[in-house]
Amino acid sequence: ATVAIALGTRPEIIKLSPVIRECERRDINYELIHTGQHYSDNLDQVFFDQLELPDPDHHLQVGSKSHGKQTGEMIAGIEDILLDVEPEVLLVQGDTNSVLAGAIAASKLDVALGHVEAGLRSFDREMPEETNRVLTDHVGDYLFAPTETSADYLRDEGIDxxxxxxxxxxxxxxxGRHRELAAEKSSVLDDLGVAVGEFALLTAHRAENVDERDRFAELLTGVARAASSLDLDVVYPIHPRAESRLNEFDLDVPDRIHLVEPQEYLDFLELERTARLIFTDSGGVQEEACILGVPCVTLRENTERPETVDVGANRLVGTDPQTIHDGALAMTNSTTDWENPFGDGTASEQIMATLRQTHSVRTIQ
Ligand code: UD1
Ligand code: UDP
Known part of the structure; x- marks a missing residue:
C-alpha cells in the first residue's frame, strides 16, 4: 500500500471520512487500520455505515484500558501492521490515544507520518489530548494545520x-457533504419531539468535566438554569463515559435535560443545525456549530479552537452555573453572521495533493 490510515474513535471516523473518499477518488492504494479504541456500535459501526466507509483492513480491538495499556497495545499492533504493509505514509487525525500510538509507531520506522488537524493547542497540560497533540506534531513529517493560527503555534514551537x-x-x-442529506433524511426532531429553534443541544464527555462529581453536577445545573431562563428543553446525547459517571456518582439530571443515546451522524448534524444554542465540551462540536451558524457555549476554561471564539461563534464559560447561564443568554442575543474560519471544504483534496507532490509518496495519482 502507499498510504495507511489509522483511526480509533468517533471523531476520527467522521473527520477522516473525506480523506478516505479522496483516496478512493484518486484510486490510491490505502489500508485502513482500526485500533478499536471505540467499539460500541453507536460510537463506531454506525458511522462506517452512514458515511459509507469500507470495513477496516486491520482491527486491533484494543478497547477501553488505562492510558498506558491502551496506547502501548496500540503502538505494538500498529507497528506490526506497518512492518507488514510497508506504506510510504501513515495518516492519523486529531488528538486521541489512537493518534499518539500511530505517531510513535510510524516515527520509529521508515514510514512518514502525516498529522491531520495539526497545531491545535489548548495550552492546558492537564488534558491527555494536549499531550497527544504536542507529541504527535513533534514527530510528524506532514503537519496539516487547519488554520494559520494552528500553523503559527507549530512555528512558535520551532517546527520547520x-x-x-x-x-x-x-x-x-x-x-458540506452531509448537511443537506441530513436535512432531507433525518426524522430526529419528530422522533425526539422537538421543534426547529426551540431546543438546546448538549454534549459533555471530557474527562476533566465528567470524572469529577462536583464539576459534572455544576455543569448540569448551569445548563438547566440557562435553559430555564430561555424556556428551552435540552437534548443531551450522552457519551458512554459520561453515562457511566452519572450512574457511579448517582447524580440527578435536572428535568429540563433529556438524556438520549449517542446519535448517528446525520441525526446529530440535524440536531446541531436546528438547535437554538449548543452547549458542549467537544472539539468537533465547537467546529460544527461554528460552520453551521449556530451559537455555541463551551463548558471549558480554554479551547484549542480559538478561531471559533474570535469570529464570535463561541464563548468559553467553564462549569460555574451562573457563568454558563450568563454566557448562554449573551450568545442567544448575538448575531450569527460570522465567517467559517476552517477553510473551504477542500482540506482532504489538499492533503492528498500535498502528499503527491513530495518524493516520499511518489505513487499517489
Ligand atoms: C476519547 C478521547 C477523547 C475524544 C473522545 C471522542 C483519548 C484520551 N480520549 O475519549 O479525546 O474526545 O474519545 O468521543 O483518547 N466506552 C464505551 N464504548 C466505547 C468506548 C468507550 O462504553 O466504544 C466507555 C468506557 O467506559 C470507557 C470510557 O467510555 O472506559 C472512555 O473511553 P476512552 O476511549 O478511554 O475515552 P473517551 O472518553 O471515549
Ligand atoms: N457526534 C455524533 N453523535 C453524537 C455526538 C457527536 O455523530 O451523539 C459527532 C459530531 O457531529 C462530531 C463528533 O461526533 O463530528 C465529535 O465527537 P466527540 O464529541 O466524541 O469528540 P471530540 O470532537 O471532542 O474529540
Missing part, C-alpha cells in the same frame, strides 16, 4: 515551515 501545510479542517468537507 517545510513540515507545515495549511489545508483547512476536514470537518468542513464532512459537514
Amino acid at each position: 515551515d517545510k513540515r507545515i501545510h495549511v489545508t483547512g479542517n476536514t470537518v468542513v468537507d464532512a459537514v
